[in-house]
Structures are given as C-alpha cells and as structure tokens.
Amino acid sequence: MLSGTFSARAYSFFDTLVWIACLNLLWIAFTVLGLGVLGAGPATAAAQILVRKRAAGDAAPLLRGFAAEYFRNFGRANALSLPVMAVVAALVLNWNYFSGGHGIFPQLMAVVLLVAGAFVAGAFCYVFPMYARYELPLPQYLLMSSRFAVRHLAGTVILLFVSAAVLYGSSCLPGLIPLFSMGAWLYLTGWLCDRFFTANDQAVEQVEPVGQVVPQGAST
Template sequence: MHRRRPSQALAAPGPAWVIRLYEAADEVTWAARLNLLWVVFTLLGGVLLGVGPATVAAYTLARRHARGESVQAFPAFLDVYRRQFVRGTALLFPVLGVSVFLVADYLYFASLGPAAVVPRLVTLVALAAVAVVVAYLLPMVVHYDLRAAAYLPKASLFALTRPASSVLLLFVLLAVVYVTATYPFLALVVSVGGWIQLDTWLCQRFFAENEARLRAERIS
C-alpha cells in the first residue's frame, strides 16, 4: 500500500486554507462593494426617497450573489434601483416610520429612569420583533413574487413559526450592530452590505427548508 510521506501529509491542508482565505477576502470585498452602492444610491435619492429602492436593489444583488450568479454590480444595481424606485419606497416607508417611532419611545422611556423600566422593556421587545420581521421581509421581497400587501403577513408568520431561525437572525443583527457601534466607520465601509449579504444567505436557506417541508407534506 502506498503511504504518503509526513511532509506530504503536513503540506496537504495548505492549499485548502489558502482557498478559504481567498474566499473570505472575496466575500468581504463583495460586502464592501454592496455597502458602497447602497450608500451612494441612498444619498442620490435624498436619503428618504433613496433608502427604499437602494435597499431592494442591494438585496436583489445579494440574492444573486448567494445563488452563485456572476453579477456586474453597478449596472445591475442601477437597473433594479430604477425599476423598484416607487415599490421600494412604498415598502420601506412604513417600516422606517414604525422603527423611528419605537426608537423615539425607547429613548423617552430611558430618559425617565427606573420609573419607566417596564414600558422601556416592552418597547425594546417590540423593536426586536420589528427587526426580525424586517430581516425576513426584505429577502422575501426579492425571492417571492407576491402582492405588495402579502409580504408583511408572510414575513410575520415566518418569524413566529420559526423561532430558532428568528433568534439566529436577531443574534447576527445584534453582532453587526455591536461591532458597528464599536467601530462606527464600518457603517460606511462594510456593515450594511455585510448584514444584507448575511441576512440574504441565511434566509435563502430558511426559505429552501420551508419549501422542502411543504413539498414533503403535500406528497404525504
């Protein structure tokens, strides 16, 4: 029987680590590119009108990237941004409104000190719930072809019926927020693009698992 020499056995893992390192660097570069496009196109729309279509465009490209498609980032982003300008704004405005309202309430209750601990905690739980629903909502918008009014109920139901997945998404989001709060410059460099890509990658797997389960139930 032919046996490898010790030097060969030790050298074998080398190329694999190099490949993994290259892939990790490539993912970080992609997230930074996505982040830059999101920032630029959000600003081009005057922030309020730009954040919706820019977010939908970023999630669209993130889905294509997660599926292994080759993407020319700028022209693809611009195309989706133009096509989804009205729809993206309409989808994000209610979410932004609710989020701003809850954040304002949380800061108000926090300013009241110990006397407002209960309403502050209730507001924090509501913020977490909104964050999880939105974490499902945006990947759904670019994955499923539904009526606009159907996305929010579907995302809310998905969040309620998959508690483990919801906790994982919330944990990843909190990790991104914590790192960004520690190093604020990352918000302009990679944080948004990194979260969008991670959120999309995870939700693609959650959706695939759910669809497989539904098919199995129909067959049985």
C-alpha cells in the same frame, strides 16, 4: 492538494470581502442618491436581490446590476420600506418618552416597546430577502415576514444576533461603517434568509402542498 484547496478558499474569502465592501459603498451611494429616506428602501431591495443571485452562483456585474434593480424597484421598495420606517420611528420616540419616566407604568411601557422593537427588527430582517425571492402583493411581504419571524424563532434569533453583532462591531470600530457594516449585514442576513426560505419551501412541499407559510412565487 491541500495547498490548492487552501488557496481556493482564501481567494473565495477575500473575493467575498471585496464584494461586500463594494455592496456597502453602493448601498450608501444610492441611499444618498434617494435623499436618505427615499433611497434606503430601493438600495436595500437591490442589495438583497444581488445577494440572492450571488448565493445562487450568478456572478452578475455588481454596479450595473445594483443600478438596474434600484431604479426598477424604486416605487415598490419605497411603498414597502416607508411604513416600516414609520413604525420604527414611532417605537423609538415612544420608548425614549417612557424610558425617561418614573414609576411602574412608564417603565412597564418601556419594556413592552423594547420587546415590540425586537419583534419588528426580527420581522424586518426577512422583509427584503423575501421581496428578493417571491412575487407577492406588497402588504403580504409585511404579513408573511411577521409570521415567518414568529414560526421560525430559531432563525429569527440568529438574524437578531447577527444584527446585534454588526451593530456592536460598528460601534466599537466606526471605521467599518463606510467600508463593511451595512454590506456585511445585507450579505449575512440575505444569505441566511435564503437558506431559511429554501428549507421552509422543501418542508412545505413534503408535508402540505397548499397553505404554506411562505408562498412559492417566482423570483424577482
């Protein structure tokens, strides 16, 4: 019995690793297909939709499912991701400018921008998992993910820790980038967010049926 249980767990673990590696390659390929900037959003949306399906036990074909979700969500995902990219670019450019300055004001601004960047990163971790789970007007995803990041700080810290760990691991072992890095980040953050949203929905149903933090819409 123990041997059978160990074998099943080992098979599940390595099956998940292979799935993550394939997800990583698909994300890179479809991002390149969209010329980078226009491909990253739809590829991330497709990946998070498939991560949620896998978390629910739906063994959908990965390549066919990824391609279908990528093209189905191409316009909406870009409308969601491009403003976020613009904000991130503005924060990075301004931080680079102020961090190289001398005096109290430039250094203070650099710290403020660093804190703002951490908040944006935390909120962004929720955006596409939320997109994969709920049907909302596009501006609501950005608003609700920001609110969720603030109201569920423990979860946000966990997501930031996972993101930092993946980034650190990729910087130490660059060979992970084409094989696992993005796929691992998408899988871990998507799986965690799905658990956070489920817990939030259950708490809202028990306490306050109306005016919940995250609307309970239909799945994408």
